[in-house]
Amino acid sequence: MSHTPAFLTCTDLSFAWPDGTPVLDDFHLTVGPGRTGLIGVNGCGKSTLLKLLAGELRPLEGRLSVAGTVGHLPQDVTLDTALRVDEVLGIRETRTALHAIEAGEATEENFTAVGDDWDVEERALATLDQLGLARIGLDRTVGELSGGECVLLRLAALLLARPDVLLLDEPTNNLDLRARRRLYAAVESWSGVMVLVSHDRELLERVDQIADLRDGEVRWYGGNFTEYEELIAAEQEAAERMVRVAEADVQRQKRELSEAQMKLARRKRYGQKMYDTKREPKIVMNARKRAAQESAGKHHTMHAEKLAGARERLDQAAEAVRDDDEIRIKLPATQVPPGRRVLTLSDLRLVHGASVTGEWELRGPERIALVGGNGSGKTTLLRTIVGQVAPVSGEALTHVPTRFLPQRLDAAVLDDERSVVENVARFAPHATNNLIRARLAHFLFRGARADRAAGTLSGGERFRAALAALLLAEPAPQLLMLDEPTNNLDLASVRQLTDALASYEGALLVASHDVPFLESIGITRWLLLDGELRPTTAEEVRESLWHA
Structure with a gap:
C-alpha cells in the first residue's frame, strides 16, 4: 500500500x-x-x-x-x-521466473520478472493459509x-x-x-x-x-450494524410520533375550517335577512355585505392554507417512516398432506464421493435444512435429485412436482432478455397476462416493474423474480429446493423471502450456511452432509463449523 x-x-x-x-x-x-x-x-x-x-x-x-x-x-x-491457482493470484509469471533462476537460468529477463518479489511464494502461501486455503497449494x-x-x-x-x-x-x-x-x-x-x-x-x-x-x-x-439498528429504531419512533402529531393537526385544521365555514354561513344568512327587511339604508347594507364577503374569503383562505400546510407536514412526516414492503401470497396448490411421500434417496453415491446409505425419505410438508462445509456436495446432491447430474450409483426419486432454485440463476430459470412477466409466463403458459401481473404484484413487481428485463434487475430482484416464476409455475411445486437462497439478498429481502416461504405449504429442502435464516423459516429436520448424510441439530452445526 x-x-x-x-x-x-x-x-x-x-x-x-x-x-x-x-x-x-x-x-x-x-x-x-x-x-x-x-x-x-x-x-x-x-x-x-x-x-x-x-x-x-x-x-x-x-x-x-x-x-x-x-x-x-x-x-x-x-x-x-x-x-491454475497461481494464475488467479497473479503470480504465475513471477513464480516461473523465480523457479528458472533457481534452476540456473539467471537471465536478465527472469530477474526483471522477479523484481524485488523474491518471497512471492511465501507471501502467497501465507495469504492462502490466512483464508484456510493452505491445502490447495499453488499448482491446482x-x-x-x-x-x-x-x-x-x-x-x-x-x-x-x-x-x-x-x-x-x-x-x-x-x-x-x-x-x-x-x-x-x-x-x-x-x-x-x-x-x-x-x-x-x-x-x-x-x-x-x-x-x-x-x-x-x-x-x-x-x-456497526447493531448501533445502526438502534439509531434507526429511535429515528422511526420519532418519525411515527411526528406522523401522529401531523395527523392530529390535519384533523384540527379540518374542524376549524368547517367551523369557520358554518360561522360564515350564519353571518351570510343574518346579513341577507337584514337586507330583506331593509332595517338599514341600502348603501350601508351593501357596504357590510362586501365587507362580509371579503372577510369570508380571507377566513376561508387562511383556514384552507392552514389545512394545506398541515397536510404537507403530514406528507413530510410520513416520508420519514420507512415502508419496506413484504411479500404476502397464498399458495394453496402447493399443499402436501402430512405423511405423503415426497422424495426417496436409495443407496445414493454422488459424483464427488458423498453418499446416502440405505433408504432415506422426505414425507409431508417437512422443512429440511441441508448443511455442510464448502465442497461437501450439497449442491451436487440437489442437482442429482432434479436430474441435472447423474449419480455414480443408486437413485433419487421425486414423487411430487418439484422445482429447484440454484445458486446461479441461469437461463433455465431466468432469461435475462425477457421481462419479469414473460419469465413467469414460461412456467405458467396457461395463465392470462392479467393473472400473472396480479400474482407478481404480491412479489412486489407492480406496474412497470413487471415489464423490466430480468437482465436489468439487481441480485435480490432477480432472486425474487425467479422465486415468483417457480412458485407460480404449473403444476404448482410441492417440493421446493433452494441452494444458498440468501446469497445476494439484502436484509429486507431476506425478510421478504422468509415471508414468502411462510406462505408455502409444500415440502422444503434448503441448502444454506445461513443458520439464522434456516431457523427463521421453521426447519423441522437438520441434515449434515459430511461424507455421508446424517441427522444433526442447529446447535451441532454451529459447534462443528465454528470450532472444528
Whole structure:
C-alpha cells in the first residue's frame, strides 16, 4: 500500500442502464479510511456503485475520484476452471521466473520478472493459509475447487495485491461458517479503505460505519450494524410520533375550517335577512355585505392554507417512516398432506464421493435444512435429485412436482432478455397476462416493474423474480429446493423471502450456511452432509463449523 491516505469521491454522479432505467442521479459520496458497510434495499444501486468505483462501469455524468489502487470482489465470482491457482493470484509469471533462476537460468529477463518479489511464494502461501486455503497449494486448477473456495481464492488475490481501496460485494456468499470466520478476521485486520456490501449481520458488526443508500442518497451512521439498528429504531419512533402529531393537526385544521365555514354561513344568512327587511339604508347594507364577503374569503383562505400546510407536514412526516414492503401470497396448490411421500434417496453415491446409505425419505410438508462445509456436495446432491447430474450409483426419486432454485440463476430459470412477466409466463403458459401481473404484484413487481428485463434487475430482484416464476409455475411445486437462497439478498429481502416461504405449504429442502435464516423459516429436520448424510441439530452445526 502507498503512504498517501486513500479515499473515494463521487460528485454529481449519474448512471442509467442502456434501456434508460435510472440508478443514480446527481449522486454524492466521499469515503475515507476505515471499514464502511454499504447497505440498502435491493435495486437501490449498491453493486452498481461498487462497479463504478472499480472502473468497471462508466458514469453518464459527474466525476469519480479514487486516490490509490482499487481491488474489487464482485457478487458472483466466476473463474476459468482451467486457470491454475497461481494464475488467479497473479503470480504465475513471477513464480516461473523465480523457479528458472533457481534452476540456473539467471537471465536478465527472469530477474526483471522477479523484481524485488523474491518471497512471492511465501507471501502467497501465507495469504492462502490466512483464508484456510493452505491445502490447495499453488499448482491446482480452479476446476478442482468449490464455489466457496473460489470466492476465497479471489479474495486472496486481492489481499496479495495489497490495494489501497478494497471493494467487497457480498463476500460471504457460498462460504461456510469456518470460511466466514477467516474472512471476518481478514476484514478486521484491514487498515486501508474498505467498502463492503453484505446481508451478513456478523460481518456488518465488524465495520466502523454504516452508509445507508436510500432514494439515491447516502445517510451515514457511525458504528456497526447493531448501533445502526438502534439509531434507526429511535429515528422511526420519532418519525411515527411526528406522523401522529401531523395527523392530529390535519384533523384540527379540518374542524376549524368547517367551523369557520358554518360561522360564515350564519353571518351570510343574518346579513341577507337584514337586507330583506331593509332595517338599514341600502348603501350601508351593501357596504357590510362586501365587507362580509371579503372577510369570508380571507377566513376561508387562511383556514384552507392552514389545512394545506398541515397536510404537507403530514406528507413530510410520513416520508420519514420507512415502508419496506413484504411479500404476502397464498399458495394453496402447493399443499402436501402430512405423511405423503415426497422424495426417496436409495443407496445414493454422488459424483464427488458423498453418499446416502440405505433408504432415506422426505414425507409431508417437512422443512429440511441441508448443511455442510464448502465442497461437501450439497449442491451436487440437489442437482442429482432434479436430474441435472447423474449419480455414480443408486437413485433419487421425486414423487411430487418439484422445482429447484440454484445458486446461479441461469437461463433455465431466468432469461435475462425477457421481462419479469414473460419469465413467469414460461412456467405458467396457461395463465392470462392479467393473472400473472396480479400474482407478481404480491412479489412486489407492480406496474412497470413487471415489464423490466430480468437482465436489468439487481441480485435480490432477480432472486425474487425467479422465486415468483417457480412458485407460480404449473403444476404448482410441492417440493421446493433452494441452494444458498440468501446469497445476494439484502436484509429486507431476506425478510421478504422468509415471508414468502411462510406462505408455502409444500415440502422444503434448503441448502444454506445461513443458520439464522434456516431457523427463521421453521426447519423441522437438520441434515449434515459430511461424507455421508446424517441427522444433526442447529446447535451441532454451529459447534462443528465454528470450532472444528
